[in-house]
Amino acid sequence: MSTSQIEFHRVSFRYSDDQPWVLDDVSFTINKDEWVAIIGHNGSGKSTMAKLMNGLLMPDKGDIIVDGIKVTQKSIWEVRQKVGMVFQNPDNQFVGTTVRDDVAFGLENRGIKREQMLRRIEESLKAVRMSDYLLHEPHRLSGGQKQRVAIAGVLAIAPDVMILDEATSMLDPKGRKEILHTINEVKQLNKLNLITITHDLNEIIATDRVIVMNRGQVWLETTPRELFSDEQKLLEIGLDVPFVAKLANQLKDLAIEIKPQPLNQKELLDALWTLYFNK
Numbered sequence: 001m002s003t004s005q006i007e008f009h010r011v012s013f014r015y016s017d018d019q020p021w022v023l024d025d026v027s028f029t030i031n032k033d034e035w036v037a038i039i040g041h042n043g044s045g046k047s048t049m050a051k052l053m054n055g056l057l058m059p060d061k062g063d064i065i066v067d068g069i070k071v072t073q074k075s076i077w078e079v080r081q082k083v084g085m086v087f088q089n090p091d092n093q094f095v096g097t098t099v100r101d102d103v104a105f106g107l108e109n110r111g112i113k114r115e116q117m118l119r120r121i122e123e124s125l126k127a128v129r130m131s132d133y134l135l136h137e138p139h140r141l142s143g144g145q146k147q148r149v150a151i152a153g154v155l156a157i158a159p160d161v162m163i164l165d166e167a168t169s170m171l172d173p174k175g176r177k178e179i180l181h182t183i184n185e186v187k188q189l190n191k192l193n194l195i196t197i198t199h200d201l202n203e204i205i206a207t208d209r210v211i212v213m214n215r216g217q218v219w220l221e222t223t224p225r226e227l228f229s230d231e232q233k234l235l236e237i238g239l240d241v242p243f244v245a246k247l248a249n250q251l252k253d254l255a256i257e258i259k260p261q262p263l264n265q266k267e268l269l270d271a272l273w274t275l276y277f278n279k
């Protein structure tokens with residue numbers, strides 16, 4: 001058994017021969033059970049990477065290995081069983097007329113028995129707290145609810161990896177919060193690799209590792225903590241620093257150094273408390 005879930009070995013890709021390389025000699029490894037964020041400016045190749053991970057696209061150079069299997073036209077179905085994707089626009093991912101039909105769709109395609117199918121639908125809707133909406137029409141749900149159903153659809157096929165490609169970017173703050181909560185719960189309940197592609201750095205706080213893409217190349221591999229302590233790096237690639245990180249960095253300028261770099265308000269407050277009241 002290998003410990004790596006997804007490997008990119010010197011992968012290059014372009015959409016056609018007369019266009020520039022979108023990914024240029026990209027290598028990295030994502031280990032089993034890891035939660036990895038992929039960030040980077042618009043057009044840096046993040047969505048292309050996601051599509052290469054489940055065989056929607058094939059590399060022009062290099063190899064992609066998913067759970068020990070090389071991604072080729074031949075292995076595509078096996079790979080898609082292992083890697084599920086949730087996309088940006090909730091309205092584009094529905095095929096069923098009810099929530100139940102919709103979650104069933106991926107299962108029907110895979111020839112799963114009816115009884116097992118019903119159980120999986122039930123379990124995955126429960127995991128995203130949408131059990132009460134079984135017979136609702138998907139297009140009448142809120143944006144956040146739609147994305148939760150989309151996540152249920154992926155969970156139902158029991159993949160090893162779930163990729164969320166800007167899955168919250170079209171939602172209002174409430175919808176975003178719902179999805180972040182759901183994702184955290186799903187991660188706790190399932191043995192699953194999560195890959196979060198996002199522009200919102202608040203979404204990377206809980207991840208184990210961050211891959212920063214820049215112009216089709218891996219620019220940096222780091223942790224959220226490291227990344228937040230280096231505002232300059234983030235600004236260089238046009239990403240906004242989360243509030244807590246900004247505050248901690250400004251305190252550092254005032255000679256109030258908080259170590260390690262706080263990831264959330266609680267960590268910041270606890271550190272200040274200890275610093276000043278020694279509790």
Ligand SMILES: Nc1ncnc2c1ncn2[C@@H]1O[C@H](COP(=O)(O)OP(=O)(O)OP(=O)(O)O)[C@@H](O)[C@H]1O
Pocket residue numbers: 015022040041042043044045046047048049
């Ligand atoms: N179907 C396509 N045909 C041709 N070029 C494409 C296609 N899809 C993407 N591209 C180009 O490939 C490059 C990388 O696009 P990609 O969508 O992977 O970037 P991204 O990092 O996901 O960007 P964003 O943050 O805007 O989602 C861009 O220059 C884009 O214009």
Ligand SMILES: [Mg+2]
Pocket residue numbers: 046047048165166
């Ligand atoms: Mg994209």
